[in-house]
Amino acid sequence: MFQNLTPLAADPILGLMAAFRADSNPHKIDLGVGVYKDAAGHTPVMRAVKEAERRLLATQVTKTYVGPAGASLYNEYVAQLILGRELAESTRDLRCTFQTPGGCGGLRLAAEFINKCNPGARIFVSDPTWANHIPLLGDAGLQIATYPYYDYATHSIQFDAMMAALEQAHKGDLVLLHGCCHNPCGADLTQDQWRAVRDLALKNGFTPFIDLAYQGLGDGVDEDCFGVRLLAAAVPELIVVSSCSKNFGVYRERVGAFTLLCQDNASMKAASSLIAATARGIYSMPPDHGATVVEMILGDSVLRLDWEQELTQMRERISGLRTLLVQQLRAAGVDRDFSFIEHEKGMFSFLGLSVPQVQRLVKEHSIYLVDSSRINVAGISEGNVDYLVASIRKVLG
Numbered sequence: 421m422f423q424n425l426t427p428l429a430a431d432p433i434l435g436l437m438a439a440f441r442a443d444s445n446p447h448k449i450d451l452g453v454g455v456y457k458d459a460a461g462h463t464p465v466m467r468a469v470k471e472a473e474r475r476l477l478a479t480q481v482t483k484t485y486v487g488p489a490g491a492s493l494y495n496e497y498v499a500q501l502i503l504g505r506e507l508a509e510s511t512r513d514l515r516c517t518f519q520t521p522g523g524c525g526g527l528r529l530a531a532e533f534i535n536k537c538n539p540g541a542r543i544f545v546s547d548p549t550w551a552n553h554i555p556l557l558g559d560a561g562l563q564i565a566t567y568p569y570y571d572y573a574t575h576s577i578q579f580d581a582m583m584a585a586l587e588q589a590h591k592g593d594l595v596l597l598h599g600c601c602h603n604p605c606g607a608d609l610t611q612d613q614w615r616a617v618r619d620l621a622l623k624n625g626f627t628p629f630i631d632l633a634y635q636g637l638g639d640g641v642d643e644d645c646f647g648v649r650l651l652a653a654a655v656p657e658l659i660v661v662s663s664c665s666k667n668f669g670v671y672r673e674r675v676g677a678f679t680l681l682c683q684d685n686a687s688m689k690a691a692s693s694l695i696a697a698t699a700r701g702i703y704s705m706p707p708d709h710g711a712t713v714v715e716m717i718l719g720d721s722v723l724r725l726d727w728e729q730e731l732t733q734m735r736e737r738i739s740g741l742r743t744l745l746v747q748q749l750r751a752a753g754v755d756r757d758f759s760f761i762e763h764e765k766g767m768f769s770f771l772g773l774s775v776p777q778v779q780r781l782v783k784e785h786s787i788y789l790v791d792s793s794r795i796n797v798a799g800i801s802e803g804n805v806d807y808l809v810a811s812i813r814k815v816l817g
Protein backbone atom coordinates (compact mmCIF):
# COMPACT_ATOMS: atom_id res chain seq x y z
CA MET A 421 0.00 0.00 0.00
CA PHE A 422 2.82 2.42 0.77
CA GLN A 423 5.35 1.24 -1.78
CA ASN A 424 4.56 3.79 -4.46
CA LEU A 425 4.66 6.84 -2.26
CA THR A 426 7.27 9.51 -2.87
CA PRO A 427 8.36 12.02 -0.20
CA LEU A 428 6.68 15.40 -0.32
CA ALA A 429 8.58 18.67 -0.11
CA ALA A 430 8.74 20.13 3.39
CA ASP A 431 5.92 22.48 4.41
CA PRO A 432 6.92 25.93 3.09
CA ILE A 433 6.65 27.55 6.53
CA LEU A 434 7.46 24.74 8.95
CA GLY A 435 10.34 23.48 6.77
CA LEU A 436 12.15 26.76 7.45
CA MET A 437 12.23 26.04 11.19
CA ALA A 438 14.30 22.90 10.64
CA ALA A 439 16.57 24.58 8.09
CA PHE A 440 17.19 27.51 10.44
CA ARG A 441 18.01 25.24 13.38
CA ALA A 442 20.49 23.28 11.27
CA ASP A 443 22.33 26.41 10.05
CA SER A 444 25.57 27.11 11.94
CA ASN A 445 26.03 30.68 10.64
CA PRO A 446 26.21 32.89 13.78
CA HIS A 447 24.53 35.72 11.85
CA LYS A 448 21.49 33.66 10.83
CA ILE A 449 18.07 35.30 11.18
CA ASP A 450 14.72 33.54 11.38
CA LEU A 451 11.96 35.54 9.69
CA GLY A 452 9.98 32.40 8.83
CA VAL A 453 7.34 30.87 11.06
CA GLY A 454 4.99 33.30 12.83
CA VAL A 455 6.09 33.16 16.43
CA TYR A 456 6.87 36.10 18.69
CA LYS A 457 10.53 36.61 19.59
CA ASP A 458 12.13 38.87 22.18
CA ALA A 459 15.28 40.97 21.64
CA ALA A 460 17.44 37.89 22.25
CA GLY A 461 15.55 35.88 19.63
CA HIS A 462 13.72 33.73 22.18
CA THR A 463 10.03 32.87 22.20
CA PRO A 464 9.33 33.20 25.93
CA VAL A 465 6.64 31.58 28.02
CA MET A 466 4.53 34.54 29.13
CA ARG A 467 4.63 35.43 32.84
CA ALA A 468 0.91 34.85 33.40
CA VAL A 469 1.14 31.48 31.65
CA LYS A 470 4.02 30.39 33.90
CA GLU A 471 2.10 31.43 37.00
CA ALA A 472 -1.12 29.74 35.89
CA GLU A 473 0.82 26.57 35.09
CA ARG A 474 2.40 26.62 38.54
CA ARG A 475 -1.04 26.93 40.15
CA LEU A 476 -2.50 24.26 37.90
CA LEU A 477 0.21 21.79 38.76
CA ALA A 478 -0.35 22.41 42.46
CA THR A 479 -4.14 22.14 42.40
CA GLN A 480 -5.20 19.80 39.60
CA VAL A 481 -6.79 16.69 41.06
CA THR A 482 -7.93 14.79 37.96
CA LYS A 483 -7.16 14.34 34.33
CA THR A 484 -10.38 12.59 33.45
CA TYR A 485 -12.03 13.36 30.08
CA VAL A 486 -13.72 16.72 29.59
CA GLY A 487 -15.76 16.21 26.40
CA PRO A 488 -15.84 17.16 22.69
CA ALA A 489 -16.65 20.82 23.38
CA GLY A 490 -13.77 21.22 25.84
CA ALA A 491 -14.12 23.28 29.02
CA SER A 492 -17.30 25.34 29.21
CA LEU A 493 -15.66 28.13 31.24
CA TYR A 494 -12.81 28.44 28.73
CA ASN A 495 -15.40 28.61 25.94
CA GLU A 496 -17.34 31.35 27.71
CA TYR A 497 -14.21 33.41 28.40
CA VAL A 498 -13.11 33.09 24.79
CA ALA A 499 -16.54 34.18 23.56
CA GLN A 500 -16.31 37.23 25.82
CA LEU A 501 -12.76 37.95 24.68
CA ILE A 502 -13.68 38.02 21.00
CA LEU A 503 -17.19 39.47 21.22
CA GLY A 504 -16.77 41.80 24.19
CA ARG A 505 -19.01 41.44 27.25
CA GLU A 506 -22.02 43.31 25.91
CA LEU A 507 -22.33 41.39 22.68
CA ALA A 508 -21.49 38.14 24.42
CA GLU A 509 -24.50 38.83 26.65
CA SER A 510 -26.95 39.87 23.93
CA THR A 511 -26.06 36.84 21.76
CA ARG A 512 -26.00 34.34 24.64
CA ASP A 513 -28.86 32.17 23.28
CA LEU A 514 -27.61 32.31 19.71
CA ARG A 515 -23.99 31.32 20.07
CA CYS A 516 -21.86 28.34 20.98
CA THR A 517 -18.09 28.03 21.34
CA PHE A 518 -16.04 24.87 21.05
CA GLN A 519 -12.53 24.60 22.45
CA THR A 520 -10.34 23.23 19.65
CA PRO A 521 -6.79 21.92 19.17
CA GLY A 522 -5.34 25.30 18.14
CA GLY A 523 -6.69 27.58 15.45
CA CYS A 524 -5.93 24.86 12.88
CA GLY A 525 -8.16 22.39 14.73
CA GLY A 526 -10.85 25.07 14.84
CA LEU A 527 -10.59 25.75 11.11
CA ARG A 528 -10.78 22.07 10.30
CA LEU A 529 -13.68 21.45 12.70
CA ALA A 530 -15.58 24.38 11.21
CA ALA A 531 -14.88 23.17 7.67
CA GLU A 532 -16.03 19.61 8.43
CA PHE A 533 -19.14 20.98 10.10
CA ILE A 534 -19.94 23.29 7.15
CA ASN A 535 -19.42 20.42 4.76
CA LYS A 536 -22.00 18.40 6.65
CA CYS A 537 -24.48 21.30 6.54
CA ASN A 538 -23.86 22.14 2.88
CA PRO A 539 -21.68 19.52 1.13
CA GLY A 540 -19.07 21.07 -1.16
CA ALA A 541 -19.96 24.60 -0.01
CA ARG A 542 -17.89 27.29 -1.66
CA ILE A 543 -15.59 29.38 0.49
CA PHE A 544 -14.00 32.56 -0.87
CA VAL A 545 -10.51 33.16 0.52
CA SER A 546 -8.32 36.19 0.03
CA ASP A 547 -5.57 36.15 -2.57
CA PRO A 548 -3.14 35.75 -0.94
CA THR A 549 -4.08 33.91 2.22
CA TRP A 550 -2.24 31.78 4.77
CA ALA A 551 -1.05 28.73 2.81
CA ASN A 552 -2.50 26.27 5.31
CA HIS A 553 -6.02 27.61 4.85
CA ILE A 554 -6.28 25.70 1.59
CA PRO A 555 -5.67 22.16 2.95
CA LEU A 556 -7.46 22.84 6.24
CA LEU A 557 -10.63 23.92 4.47
CA GLY A 558 -10.32 22.20 1.09
CA ASP A 559 -9.43 18.73 2.37
CA ALA A 560 -12.64 18.79 4.39
CA GLY A 561 -14.56 19.03 1.12
CA LEU A 562 -15.12 22.76 0.76
CA GLN A 563 -14.67 24.26 -2.64
CA ILE A 564 -12.07 27.06 -2.59
CA ALA A 565 -12.67 30.26 -4.56
CA THR A 566 -10.52 33.38 -4.24
CA TYR A 567 -11.07 37.11 -4.11
CA PRO A 568 -8.35 39.68 -4.93
CA TYR A 569 -6.94 41.24 -1.78
CA TYR A 570 -3.36 42.49 -1.80
CA ASP A 571 -1.90 44.60 -4.56
CA TYR A 572 1.82 43.84 -4.52
CA ALA A 573 2.62 46.90 -6.64
CA THR A 574 0.99 49.46 -4.37
CA HIS A 575 1.20 47.45 -1.11
CA SER A 576 -2.43 48.08 -0.40
CA ILE A 577 -5.77 46.27 -0.42
CA GLN A 578 -7.49 46.11 -3.82
CA PHE A 579 -10.79 46.80 -2.17
CA ASP A 580 -12.87 47.52 -5.27
CA ALA A 581 -11.71 44.30 -6.92
CA MET A 582 -12.32 42.41 -3.68
CA MET A 583 -15.89 43.68 -3.43
CA ALA A 584 -16.55 43.00 -7.11
CA ALA A 585 -15.46 39.38 -6.61
CA LEU A 586 -17.53 39.03 -3.44
CA GLU A 587 -20.62 40.11 -5.37
CA GLN A 588 -20.51 36.50 -6.64
CA ALA A 589 -20.85 35.11 -3.10
CA HIS A 590 -24.43 34.26 -2.18
CA LYS A 591 -26.46 32.34 0.40
CA GLY A 592 -24.79 28.99 1.04
CA ASP A 593 -21.31 30.42 0.28
CA LEU A 594 -18.80 31.49 2.89
CA VAL A 595 -16.28 34.32 2.84
CA LEU A 596 -13.11 33.88 4.87
CA LEU A 597 -11.84 37.14 6.36
CA HIS A 598 -8.77 37.71 8.52
CA GLY A 599 -10.03 39.41 11.69
CA CYS A 600 -6.80 41.37 12.12
CA CYS A 601 -3.08 41.17 11.25
CA HIS A 602 -3.64 39.62 7.83
CA ASN A 603 -1.43 36.61 7.23
CA PRO A 604 0.65 36.90 5.02
CA CYS A 605 0.43 40.58 4.04
CA GLY A 606 -0.26 42.58 7.23
CA ALA A 607 -2.74 44.84 5.40
CA ASP A 608 -6.03 45.00 7.32
CA LEU A 609 -9.45 46.26 6.32
CA THR A 610 -10.33 49.74 7.56
CA GLN A 611 -13.47 50.21 9.66
CA ASP A 612 -15.33 51.57 6.61
CA GLN A 613 -14.25 48.57 4.56
CA TRP A 614 -15.53 46.23 7.26
CA ARG A 615 -18.85 48.09 7.12
CA ALA A 616 -19.01 47.60 3.37
CA VAL A 617 -18.32 43.86 3.78
CA ARG A 618 -21.08 43.67 6.39
CA ASP A 619 -23.51 45.41 4.04
CA LEU A 620 -22.64 43.04 1.22
CA ALA A 621 -23.05 40.00 3.49
CA LEU A 622 -26.51 41.27 4.44
CA LYS A 623 -27.45 42.00 0.83
CA ASN A 624 -26.13 38.75 -0.70
CA GLY A 625 -26.68 36.41 2.24
CA PHE A 626 -23.26 34.74 2.34
CA THR A 627 -21.90 33.58 5.70
CA PRO A 628 -18.80 35.43 6.93
CA PHE A 629 -16.11 33.20 8.42
CA ILE A 630 -13.48 35.09 10.39
CA ASP A 631 -10.06 33.69 11.23
CA LEU A 632 -8.83 35.55 14.31
CA ALA A 633 -5.34 34.22 15.00
CA TYR A 634 -3.57 37.38 16.15
CA GLN A 635 -5.98 39.17 18.50
CA GLY A 636 -4.03 41.74 20.50
CA LEU A 637 -1.05 41.89 18.18
CA GLY A 638 -2.44 44.53 15.81
CA ASP A 639 -3.96 47.53 17.59
CA GLY A 640 -5.19 46.00 20.87
CA VAL A 641 -7.28 43.17 22.31
CA ASP A 642 -10.61 44.97 21.72
CA GLU A 643 -9.55 47.05 18.71
CA ASP A 644 -8.55 43.92 16.80
CA CYS A 645 -12.10 42.60 17.11
CA PHE A 646 -13.75 45.52 15.36
CA GLY A 647 -14.71 43.40 12.35
CA VAL A 648 -15.79 40.39 14.42
CA ARG A 649 -18.06 42.53 16.60
CA LEU A 650 -19.45 44.58 13.74
CA LEU A 651 -20.49 41.45 11.89
CA ALA A 652 -21.66 39.60 15.01
CA ALA A 653 -24.04 42.45 15.74
CA ALA A 654 -25.48 42.47 12.24
CA VAL A 655 -25.40 39.22 10.29
CA PRO A 656 -27.67 36.25 11.01
CA GLU A 657 -24.92 33.63 10.87
CA LEU A 658 -21.23 34.03 11.64
CA ILE A 659 -18.28 31.73 12.17
CA VAL A 660 -15.23 32.85 14.11
CA VAL A 661 -12.20 30.65 14.61
CA SER A 662 -9.77 32.09 17.12
CA SER A 663 -6.36 31.04 18.34
CA CYS A 664 -4.47 31.54 21.59
CA SER A 665 -1.18 30.37 20.06
CA LYS A 666 0.26 33.83 19.49
CA ASN A 667 -1.44 36.12 22.00
CA PHE A 668 -0.88 33.72 24.91
CA GLY A 669 2.31 32.27 23.43
CA VAL A 670 1.04 28.70 23.96
CA TYR A 671 1.79 27.53 20.43
CA ARG A 672 2.61 23.87 21.06
CA GLU A 673 -0.19 23.41 23.58
CA ARG A 674 -2.75 23.79 20.76
CA VAL A 675 -5.37 26.17 22.13
CA GLY A 676 -8.07 27.55 19.89
CA ALA A 677 -11.83 27.89 19.53
CA PHE A 678 -14.65 27.69 17.02
CA THR A 679 -17.49 30.09 17.77
CA LEU A 680 -20.73 29.90 15.85
CA LEU A 681 -23.47 32.49 15.86
CA CYS A 682 -26.89 31.35 14.61
CA GLN A 683 -30.14 33.03 13.74
CA ASP A 684 -32.15 31.44 16.54
CA ASN A 685 -31.70 29.27 19.60
CA ALA A 686 -33.11 26.08 18.03
CA SER A 687 -30.63 26.27 15.11
CA MET A 688 -27.77 26.90 17.52
CA LYS A 689 -28.69 23.86 19.62
CA ALA A 690 -28.93 21.61 16.58
CA ALA A 691 -25.69 23.00 15.14
CA SER A 692 -23.99 22.53 18.49
CA SER A 693 -24.89 18.84 18.58
CA LEU A 694 -23.55 18.40 15.04
CA ILE A 695 -20.29 20.19 15.90
CA ALA A 696 -19.85 17.96 18.97
CA ALA A 697 -20.43 14.85 16.87
CA THR A 698 -18.01 16.15 14.24
CA ALA A 699 -15.28 16.81 16.81
CA ARG A 700 -15.88 13.34 18.27
CA GLY A 701 -15.33 11.85 14.83
CA ILE A 702 -12.04 13.70 14.22
CA TYR A 703 -10.15 13.99 17.52
CA SER A 704 -12.84 13.17 20.11
CA MET A 705 -11.87 16.04 22.39
CA PRO A 706 -9.31 18.82 22.51
CA PRO A 707 -6.16 18.81 24.69
CA ASP A 708 -6.77 20.39 28.07
CA HIS A 709 -3.60 21.86 29.53
CA GLY A 710 -3.19 25.06 27.49
CA ALA A 711 -6.89 25.86 27.50
CA THR A 712 -7.07 25.50 31.29
CA VAL A 713 -4.11 27.86 31.60
CA VAL A 714 -5.86 30.42 29.36
CA GLU A 715 -9.07 29.96 31.35
CA MET A 716 -7.20 30.60 34.61
CA ILE A 717 -5.64 33.77 33.21
CA LEU A 718 -8.88 35.16 31.82
CA GLY A 719 -10.71 34.36 35.05
CA ASP A 720 -8.23 35.99 37.43
CA SER A 721 -8.05 39.80 37.37
CA VAL A 722 -4.38 39.94 38.41
CA LEU A 723 -3.18 37.35 35.92
CA ARG A 724 -5.32 38.89 33.21
CA LEU A 725 -3.88 42.35 33.76
CA ASP A 726 -0.35 40.97 33.67
CA TRP A 727 -1.14 39.07 30.46
CA GLU A 728 -2.55 42.19 28.83
CA GLN A 729 0.49 44.20 29.87
CA GLU A 730 2.93 41.67 28.46
CA LEU A 731 0.87 41.38 25.28
CA THR A 732 0.96 45.17 24.93
CA GLN A 733 4.74 45.10 25.24
CA MET A 734 4.92 42.43 22.53
CA ARG A 735 2.66 44.41 20.23
CA GLU A 736 4.60 47.61 20.77
CA ARG A 737 7.90 45.85 20.23
CA ILE A 738 6.73 44.49 16.87
CA SER A 739 5.44 47.87 15.81
CA GLY A 740 8.75 49.46 16.87
CA LEU A 741 10.64 46.89 14.80
CA ARG A 742 8.57 47.85 11.75
CA THR A 743 9.69 51.46 12.18
CA LEU A 744 13.29 50.41 12.86
CA LEU A 745 13.50 48.32 9.69
CA VAL A 746 12.09 51.07 7.51
CA GLN A 747 14.41 53.67 9.06
CA GLN A 748 17.51 51.51 8.71
CA LEU A 749 16.74 50.65 5.08
CA ARG A 750 16.38 54.35 4.36
CA ALA A 751 19.55 55.22 6.31
CA ALA A 752 21.48 52.56 4.36
CA GLY A 753 20.56 54.34 1.13
CA VAL A 754 18.17 51.69 -0.18
CA ASP A 755 16.23 53.46 -2.94
CA ARG A 756 13.12 51.33 -2.83
CA ASP A 757 10.29 52.63 -0.66
CA PHE A 758 9.60 50.21 2.20
CA SER A 759 7.52 52.65 4.24
CA PHE A 760 4.39 50.49 3.80
CA ILE A 761 5.88 48.03 6.33
CA GLU A 762 5.45 50.65 9.03
CA HIS A 763 1.70 50.88 8.44
CA GLU A 764 0.94 47.17 8.25
CA LYS A 765 -0.17 45.21 11.30
CA GLY A 766 0.83 42.16 13.27
CA MET A 767 3.71 39.83 12.61
CA PHE A 768 3.81 39.79 8.83
CA SER A 769 4.62 41.91 5.79
CA PHE A 770 5.88 41.13 2.32
CA LEU A 771 9.31 42.55 1.51
CA GLY A 772 8.28 42.53 -2.14
CA LEU A 773 11.35 40.57 -3.30
CA SER A 774 11.41 38.03 -6.13
CA VAL A 775 11.85 34.31 -5.42
CA PRO A 776 15.51 34.38 -6.63
CA GLN A 777 16.18 37.34 -4.31
CA VAL A 778 14.58 35.49 -1.40
CA GLN A 779 16.63 32.41 -2.23
CA ARG A 780 19.82 34.50 -2.12
CA LEU A 781 18.84 35.82 1.32
CA VAL A 782 18.36 32.24 2.52
CA LYS A 783 21.33 30.59 0.85
CA GLU A 784 23.96 33.36 0.88
CA HIS A 785 22.99 35.23 4.03
CA SER A 786 21.25 32.63 6.24
CA ILE A 787 18.17 34.86 6.48
CA TYR A 788 15.17 32.55 6.52
CA LEU A 789 11.85 33.62 5.00
CA VAL A 790 9.23 32.04 2.76
CA ASP A 791 9.48 32.37 -1.03
CA SER A 792 6.65 34.90 -1.15
CA SER A 793 9.06 37.25 0.74
CA ARG A 794 6.74 37.27 3.75
CA ILE A 795 8.75 38.18 6.84
CA ASN A 796 7.92 37.63 10.47
CA VAL A 797 8.77 41.11 11.73
CA ALA A 798 9.15 39.76 15.28
CA GLY A 799 12.29 37.93 14.10
CA ILE A 800 14.05 41.27 13.61
CA SER A 801 15.99 42.71 16.55
CA GLU A 802 18.12 45.71 17.38
CA GLY A 803 21.05 43.28 17.18
CA ASN A 804 20.40 41.83 13.72
CA VAL A 805 18.76 44.70 11.83
CA ASP A 806 22.04 46.05 10.39
CA TYR A 807 22.99 42.64 8.97
CA LEU A 808 19.45 42.21 7.63
CA VAL A 809 19.46 45.61 5.94
CA ALA A 810 22.94 45.08 4.44
CA SER A 811 21.81 41.69 3.09
CA ILE A 812 18.58 43.08 1.58
CA ARG A 813 20.65 45.83 -0.01
CA LYS A 814 22.96 43.25 -1.59
CA VAL A 815 20.18 41.14 -3.08
CA LEU A 816 18.40 44.21 -4.41
CA GLY A 817 21.67 44.92 -6.30
Ligand code: LMR
Binds near residue numbers: 452454455550
Ligand atom coordinates in the same frame (compact mmCIF):
# COMPACT_ATOMS: atom_id res chain seq x y z
C1 LMR B 1 2.59 31.17 10.27
O1 LMR B 1 1.85 31.55 9.34
O2 LMR B 1 3.83 31.23 10.21
C2 LMR B 1 1.97 30.61 11.51
O3 LMR B 1 0.60 30.72 11.46
C3 LMR B 1 2.46 29.27 11.85
C4 LMR B 1 1.97 28.20 10.93
O4 LMR B 1 1.46 27.19 11.44
O5 LMR B 1 2.10 28.32 9.71
